[in-house]
Amino acid sequence: MNEKQDWTKPAAMAIPAAGYAKEVRGRYGPTFPKTPANYGFTIIARIKPGTEDDIRAHGKTLEEAVAGAPDVLAPLQLHYLRWVLFPIGADMYFMYQGIFDTDFDKYTEDAVALFSATGITTIFTKLEGFPEDWKTNPPAFVKFVREHHHPSFLEYAEYPYVSALEVKKALHMRQAFSTMLDESQ
Amino acid sequence: MPQVEVPVVAPVELALDDLQHFLVTRTPALAARYEFLSFDDATAGRRWLCGIIDKVGTASTVGKESPDARWVTIAFTWHGLRALGVDAAALDTFPEEFRQGMAGRAELLGITGASHPDRWDAALRTPAFHAIVILFARDVAERDRATREHAAYVAKIPGVRVLTSLDLEALPPYGEPREHFGYLDRLSHTTIDGTNDEPTPGSVPKVNAGEFFLGYPDETGGTPALPQPEALTRNGSFLAYLRIQEHVGAFRDFLRTHGGPTRDEQELIAAKLMGRWRSGAPLVLATDKDDPELGKNLQRTNDFNYATMDPRGYACPVGSHIRRMNPRDTTDNLARHQIIRRGGTYGPLLPEGAPDDGVDRGIAAFMGCASLIRQFEFAMGVWANDPDFKGLHNERDPIIGTQDGTFDLTIPNRPIKKKITGIPAFTTIRAGAYLFLPGVQGLRFLSRTAGASSSEEAMST
Numbered sequence: 199m200n201e202k203q204d205w206t207k208p209a210a211m212a213i214p215a216a217g218y219a220k221e222v223r224g225r226y227g228p229t230f231p232k233t234p235a236n237y238g239f240t241i242i243a244r245i246k247p248g249t250e251d252d253i254r255a256h257g258k259t260l261e262e263a264v265a266g267a268p269d270v271l272a273p274l275q276l277h278y279l280r281w282v283l284f285p286i287g288a289d290m291y292f293m294y295q296g297i298f299d300t301d302f303d304k305y306t307e308d309a310v311a312l313f314s315a316t317g318i319t320t321i322f323t324k325l326e327g328f329p330e331d332w333k334t335n336p337p338a339f340v341k342f343v344r345e346h347h348h349p350s351f352l353e354y355a356e357y358p359y360v361s362a363l364e365v366k367k368a369l370h371m372r373q374a375f376s377t378m379l380d381e382s383q
Numbered sequence: 384m385p386q387v388e389v390p391v392v393a394p395v396e397l398a399l400d401d402l403q404h405f406l407v408t409r410t411p412a413l414a415a416r417y418e419f420l421s422f423d424d425a426t427a428g429r430r431w432l433c434g435i436i437d438k439v440g441t442a443s444t445v446g447k448e449s450p451d452a453r454w455v456t457i458a459f460t461w462h463g464l465r466a467l468g469v470d471a472a473a474l475d476t477f478p479e480e481f482r483q484g485m486a487g488r489a490e491l492l493g494i495t496g497a498s499h500p501d502r503w504d505a506a507l508r509t510p511a512f513h514a515i516v517i518l519f520a521r522d523v524a525e526r527d528r529a530t531r532e533h534a535a536y537v538a539k540i541p542g543v544r545v546l547t548s549l550d551l552e553a554l555p556p557y558g559e560p561r562e563h564f565g566y567l568d569r570l571s572h573t574t575i576d577g578t579n580d581e582p583t584p585g586s587v588p589k590v591n592a593g594e595f596f597l598g599y600p601d602e603t604g605g606t607p608a609l610p611q612p613e614a615l616t617r618n619g620s621f622l623a624y625l626r627i628q629e630h631v632g633a634f635r636d637f638l639r640t641h642g643g644p645t646r647d648e649q650e651l652i653a654a655k656l657m658g659r660w661r662s663g664a665p666l667v668l669a670t671d672k673d674d675p676e677l678g679k680n681l682q683r684t685n686d687f688n689y690a691t692m693d694p695r696g697y698a699c700p701v702g703s704h705i706r707r708m709n710p711r712d713t714t715d716n717l718a719r720h721q722i723i724r725r726g727g728t729y730g731p732l733l734p735e736g737a738p739d740d741g742v743d744r745g746i747a748a749f750m751g752c753a754s755l756i757r758q759f760e761f762a763m764g765v766w767a768n769d770p771d772f773k774g775l776h777n778e779r780d781p782i783i784g785t786q787d788g789t790f791d792l793t794i795p796n797r798p799i800k801k802k803i804t805g806i807p808a809f810t811t812i813r814a815g816a817y818l819f820l821p822g823v824q825g826l827r828f829l830s831r832t833a834g835a836s837s838s839e840e841a842m843s844t
Binding site for chain 1: 444478480488490491601603604605606607608663670715716719720754756757760764765771774
């Protein structure tokens with residue numbers, strides 16, 4: 199682990215409007231860099247009129263999917279998902295904010311496939327401009343995501359660059375250590 | 384995983400009489416020749432194509448018709464399609480990555496440094512590189528005979544030029560496909576739905592035809608839109624071509640340096656780099672000792688997984704070649720990242736114990752798929768060259784990743800792992816290209832676009 203990624207030193211990163219300081223080409227366009235708060239997407243899009251109730255109801259569907267199969271979203275290596283509906287004037291907008299460890303640019307197609315398999319896409323289909331042929335056309339799906347992603351201009355982390363896997367490993371260690379102490383009594 | 388909606392798809396009937404055989408049938412070739420062509424104008428290209436289309440083996444003829452001693456395949460670059468008169472509006476419907484070509488995408492795939500396109504075979508980096516004709520032959524004599532026939536045919540058609548060519552031959556001892564480092568090759572085998580081919584135990588289940596051929600349902604259950612015109616693209620595929628030089632001297636030096644004094648220790652290091660012993664035996668099933676019988680037994684040599692049999696890589700390092708290029712049950716969406724590989728070795732075998740003679744030798748292969756960006760580029764850019772693959776840090780595929788002495792290889796071991804720092808480059812990419820492999824109807828379409836006259840010439844057998 200290099201100095202920059204020292205988890206004991208809280209860190210912030212200011213990000214230019216483009217979403218990156220230095221352009222690095224990826225397969226689907228410029229890549230967004232890892233920040234102290236890891237990778238993330240903030241997708242904001244207007245919903246199709248009359249779909250608000252369906253979208254809210256889908257929150258419950260996903261709650262049940264995760265309860266039924268807790269590892270259902272594991273491949274995305276998520277820390278947090280936050281989904282918000284909010285009005286601007288008479289229109290309703292949806293915000294998808296995900297913080298994760300997967301380099302989305304690298305695993306784009308896998309994320310798209312997982313979105314489909316878990317029904318996350320069900321919400322996307324209610325967003326204006328979402329491609330009709332998203333299922334067989336990953337590049338069109340990716341284009342929509344990139345066009346609706348609003349990069350942060352500041353990201354901060356109390357324990358920078360720590361992956362969800364490392365958090366879970368540390369908790370496992372604590373649990374194992376506690377068990378060891380119990381067994382030693 | 385949750386209940387996934389499985390689309391109901393009617394059994395797929397492959398147009399075997401239209402598909403070029405190349406990705407469907409693995410021919411018993413011991414020699415090959417690739418010729419890279421340029422057409423001075425569309426008429427020249429169409430005349431050449433008209434006279435040779437009948438030589439192209441289809442998935443229904445190869446293996447059944449006589450003479451079955453040489454097999455011809457034809458594919459085109461984006462510039463080649465344009466040179467043959469495909470109009471601009473149609474060309475725009477082809478994928479962006481195909482238009483840009485591999486050289487234009489190399490850096491984002493991690494193909495840099497000594498493997499950078501600036502150092503590639505110059506003939507393949509120009510827009511004048513239009514087409515490739517791939518000849519596979521039962522033996523060298525047949526390859527050379529067919530090569531002479533093609534040279535005589537090209538000589539009859541003004542405006543068709545051979546930019547460069549490459550001869551390939553299987554390495555001795557014949558009967559066991561091995562590459563220059565000595566590893567047994569062709570152990571993994573992708574099987575396609577709609578063919579009689581059955582996956583061997585432990586292999587990826589049959590993959591929907593649309594993952595390899597345009598116009599069929601892919602693993603999503605749907606059929607992606609075809610590039611235009613459909614008369615050209617239906618039953619077509621995309622190919623990524625790579626010529627990879629193998630530095631046999633550097634490889635053997637590395638085994639001696641890091642393996643220790645005994646042959647067994649050196650073989651173990653070779654196995655850790657690949658994930659298989661040079662005999663083909665997988666480390667997951669033959670962890671401490673080679674098992675040559677297992678290696679060549681196709682019913683057993685793929686019958687293993689990683690998630691339950693070797694989750695931490697104590698047998699097969701997470702960063703080894705086969706675990707990167709096919710992570711098996713430790714990845715998702717595997718069926719969407721399959722490619723079909725065809726090719727062979729070029730250059731003479733470097734005898735064991737001989738110092739490196741500096742002669743160019745290696746592998747020249749084609750990776751076939753329906754989507755270069757989703758299949759080939761993912762495999763190359765992520766599986767081979769992502770330094771953070773599967774939680775590793777600062778590692779790349781030790782065999783085909785771009786290496787310059789700054790990356791490592793971690794070999795998990797108890798009580799502590801072994802980390803080899805500064806992996807040297809055992810390979811260098813010397814040429815690369817993206818090609819479109821049309822069906823036979825697509826070839827006919829190209830041969831007559833925009834009022835092409837029928838050819839008086841026909842190539843002799």
